[in-house]
Amino acid sequence: MSPRRRNQTFDPPEGLSSDAGGAAAGETVAARRRLPYAVAMLRWIALAFAGLIGPAMAADDARLTIDTDHGPQVFAVELATTPTQMERGLMFRRNLPLNAGMLFVYPDARSVAFWMKNTLIPLDMLFIAGDGKVSRIVERTVPLSETPISSVEEVRAVLEVNGGTATRLGIKPGDVVHDSALGNK
Numbered sequence: 001m002s003p004r005r006r007n008q009t010f011d012p013p014e015g016l017s018s019d020a021g022g023a024a025a026g027e028t029v030a031a032r033r034r035l036p037y038a039v040a041m042l043r044w045i046a047l048a049f050a051g052l053i054g055p056a057m058a059a060d061d062a063r064l065t066i067d068t069d070h071g072p073q074v075f076a077v078e079l080a081t082t083p084t085q086m087e088r089g090l091m092f093r094r095n096l097p098l099n100a101g102m103l104f105v106y107p108d109a110r111s112v113a114f115w116m117k118n119t120l121i122p123l124d125m126l127f128i129a130g131d132g133k134v135s136r137i138v139e140r141t142v143p144l145s146e147t148p149i150s151s152v153e154e155v156r157a158v159l160e161v162n163g164g165t166a167t168r169l170g171i172k173p174g175d176v177v178h179d180s181a182l183g184n185k
Helices: 029-057 085-088 166-171
Strands: 061-070 071-080 100-110 121-127 134-138 155-162 176-178
Touching: 061 100, 071 085, 100 176, 121 166, 155 166
Parallel strands: 071 100
Antiparallel strands: 061 071, 061 176, 100 155, 121 134, 121 155
16 A cells, blocks of 8 residues: 555545545545635634724723712723614623723714613613713613613713612712713813
């Protein structure tokens, strides 16, 4: 028996076509061995490309301060300013760090409504007027609920934080939110 050569070719057995799962006539061993590497390389390229696109689609990060009777409260927030970011919001997150959240910023004051569909954690929603004042707080929203949660009046932004945060930090309507995205940092 002679050793296999690198470019040895395979011909299908008589009665089998090249579609039967065997090597096609004239296909080399080397080509068959390269296929898994080519597939792996394509997967790696796709993941690398997704890694470059993902951050561009994700919300930007910022620091936000709320002036309360108990002093300033600082939050690390993701800014949701595009329709895609706003639509996704905090959906599918299993947790949110303490004093973190997402700030939805609109180009102008408007009435808005949110729901908790696909949102797995309870949230506090702080509705923020054009002057930066908290106009309404809805605490401990119900995960996965499709019931609309309205701003009631026109707002410029909405801050979503962990459920119970407003009570824990003493945040109430009338407190002022400072953030460069609101133009009052």
